[in-house]
Amino acid sequence: MENSLTPEKPEPVGSHNSSGAYSDFIENRAYWLLPVLLCLIITAISLKWYFFQIDTNFKALAIEDGRVIFQMVENARLWNARHGGVYVVITDETTPNPYLEVKDRDVVTTNGMKLTLVNPAYMTRQMSEVLMERNSIMFHITSLKPIRPQNSPDTWESAALRDFEGGITEKSEMFENSVFRYMAPLRVKDACLKCHQNQGYKVGDIRGGISVTVPVDVLYSTVKKQKIALSLLHIMVFLSISAMILLFMSKIRSQWLKLRHAKVEQDSVVELRTREIRETNEQLTIEINERRHTEEILSESETKYRSLIQSVQDGIISTDENGVIISFNRGAEAIFGYKEADLTGKHAAELIPSRLQDTYKRAVQMLQLLGDSYFAGKRLEFEGHRKDGTEFPCEVSIASWKIKEDRFYVAIVRDITERKHMENQISASLHEKEVLLREIHHRVKNNMQIITSLLNLQNRYLKDQKDIDIFTETKNRIKAMSLVHEKLYQSETLSKIDFNDYVRNLALGLFRSYGVSERKINLKVDVPSISFVIDTVISCGLVINELISNSIKYAFPDISINDSQPPEREIGISLHIPDDGTDSYKLLVWDNGVGIPQESELAEHKSLGLQLVHSIVENQLQGQVIVERKSGTKFILVFKENIYKQRL
16 A cells, blocks of 8 residues: 555755755845855955055065165276276365375375375265265165274174175165165175275175165155055945845846746646645555554553553452453452452452442442542542451552443552551550650649749748748749640640740749739730740740749839739730741840849849840850840840751
């Protein structure tokens, strides 16, 4: 069937790639920059070549000027040498040459005119002064063995003279495009030996050179203008050619789009005529492949499913909608003691004890009525019935699936005998520990009450009021701790105490202990419903005991026994739960009495009670104490939430 499909005609190799590349080049305007970039490169190369030619000609012209001046000077020197020098009138500018040691250097004519002999070197210097004055051109005769010190070479000239001795015929160099220097060697001729033979020269030797320094700034300015003009010309040519390229590409793109649109329409017509046959063949091929693939998946799935089901330790039992067993894995065999062949085709009710058959039937009816959504996500605890007649607790999860109109159910059964045994042991152990802990709190409470009673008996024999106050404070501290154990003994949970109830009872107990009623001092308790562990409650209780005791004894010195006016005196306790993202609690204990002295510091106070407050807050609660003395006294205790973590 697959071979009946009509294969598409393959495109020639490379045609699609070349066509696609050409299409991208035409349609994507970003690619148009490539010919423009090529034009720019050619323009830049052309401009660079022209600049090179101009610079070459500029240098060649400067060299030619240097050569002409050098040859002019050399010819003049040769003429002078051939004539044995020239006699000129002695003036201030032309004085006798002290370095010319020849006979008849200075003569006097018959008419009395004084003359001096000018040799080639002297004449060269005179010519250099004239050219420097009129044309700013300077030339300098020099030698590595100068007779006249002023003829000594500079650094550049020295290098040139050494190059001449090595065979170089001339040397030139441009300096900052404003000064050009040219130098050529002077060779010894027959006429030169008259003056230089005593230096050891012979005909043909290089005895020095003449360097010519020519200003070329005017010429360079002309060259610069030529370069600017050439640059502008090249820019105009580049812009013109680029515009022509972009216009040409735009025209080609327009024609290309029209051709492609026509081709698309033509392809659409061809595709429309062949679509039905192609779609029919493709659909038939897909259906065949899907069926084969489905059969393979079903076969693999069934194999994996059976392998998975058989490897699970839990019991997996599949039934039809009537409860007839259709599969029974090895885990179920191990749990119930039956083989799969023993129960296949039989009703699942055989796995339920006879005394629970009615309950099982009602569960099946609910399942059929409400569907498996009624049991979805639930684990039901049931009693199973083994082949040997024994019963055991089990946990059952139920699910269902549907094939066409038939519904099937699967039950996952887990034997929880061991778990139930462990739960019973844990429950019994917890009950024993709870009874023991409750008895401990009861005995601690009773022992503290005995201590309180002993203190009360001892208190009767005390005469000194200071000793009586100390016994009273000690008794109140013991009551504060005893109240914790009393609340724990009465509480349903033995790990935490309701802090609101504890604080309220503690404060009222202190009022009774000091014989103060709420008609004289108004007690305000603003503590939210929160539970703390025993260590925290004991620490906070001792702190509250000390601070409330101090307020009752010292905050209101004007209180009287017969005071019947409504109380304006207040003692308050409040707890602020953190709501700003921190874990710090604030316990506030205040009164509106006379306050404590400004110079009193909590940590250094002589009172045992205030020292105890400081020690408990910092060492047990790991917090800090802040004292405010405005309109009475307010103690702010700040401590962290992690103090209240339950200990294991």
